[in-house]
Amino acid sequence: MAEQEEVLRAEGLRKSYNVGQPNEVEVLHGIDMRLDRADFAALVGPSGSGKSTLLNLIGLLDSPSGGELYLRGQPTREMDDEARTALRGRHIGFVFQFHHLIGAFSALENVLMPWMVANGRPTPEITDVARGLLADVGLEKLSDRRPDQLSGGQQQRVAIARALVTRPSLLLADEPTGNLDTKTAAEIFELLRRFNEQFGCAVLVVTHDPRLSETCDRTITLVDGEIVSDESHPRSRQSR
Template sequence: MSDAMSAHDGEQEVLRLEGLRKRYNIGKPTEVEVLHGIDLRLRRSDFAALVGASGSGKSTLLNLIGLLDQPSAGELFLLGAPTSRMLDAGRTALRGSTVGFVFQFHHLIPAFSALENVLMPLMVATGKPNAQQVDHARSLLAQVGLAGLEERKPDQLSGGQQQRVAVARALVTRPALLLADEPTGNLDTKSAADVFALFRRFNREFGCAVLLVTHDPRMAEQCDRTITLVDGRIESDQLRASGR
């Protein structure tokens, strides 16, 4: 990828939220609104931390952005496509091709090897993976420190190793947007730094926007941008001086 292409592609808007709201128990006495009109934009070059106290709405917002849940009002655009009126099949296809997920809990398939778990998003999308895709998955496992462990099942791996498999799985489709919810919570300091560096490389080299939910202020400080959520509203959205 040339520098000119990188600069141009980096400006492409991956995500746009316009007046996003989320209510639960609609029409009932217990109705509550958790998100109150969220406006947000992410470009391919963005590497952002989403921070906020427990109960501020971070997980709810992440689920909406990842098309795992639907907003009560407002619009969410992924790569320019409005999603609020999409049928489930369209939302599933867009999510599979555009978004990578790393959650606090890895959600690996116990019967599958590490390599098969990494390949799962490609298998869902296209069926049996080709040799190039298998090589790509092996390369990702090596980059997260799991070379030689490709055939191990999740119960043969430590918790930290399982999380690194989940990281490789999230990146295998080269997504336009990576959503990471406390992705290094189960890792030691060195492994956490390695995973963070891998996110950085994909952000810079492949134009993968990163939105990282973290309670760790040191990790948030390493991101280029910090979005602070307070009681379901964005209180601040700050670009660091060293950020792009």
């Protein structure tokens, strides 16, 4: 069944910082988790519990100190940087708290960036895909604007469209609504949900807001570098 298709699996994932130095510290102590294609999951936990560290490992932006991470069944720990970068570019989309859009580029050019990094000059086909994504996030009329001509919520919508332009199988979002008002934050979560259903793209989103994590189908709680609970609550899907 497609819904059960495994996108990501972590086995005994560990992460230490400052390895070999007096201030060496292990911040993830053996994470086991699995994300399937249909998952729309929240990652919650106190500040400093290791959420961003875990997201960076899962997103192949950083390497674990121990354990293994499988992306679509492929072990990634032994890969060299080039292979990891290629795998990340193909399968993972990222949204951060601060959008990291490029100021000199239009919304459309920003959305095209991840594709251009992997493939070079944009084709008419991918430009259509990017315009379609901007329309999906409600910004079709603003595609020529630069980030500083957009509101915070609009910038984050561009960042979501950008994360999806390569049609990733996994979308990772680290406090994407951290600096947005409540209503805009809820709209961003609705968008993530819509793409999860529309593209069959697994979503893992870090949030501090229980009202937002409740809209997800699953809540994974991290405390002091360990998963202390992993609860499914798919009722939110039916009650919408």
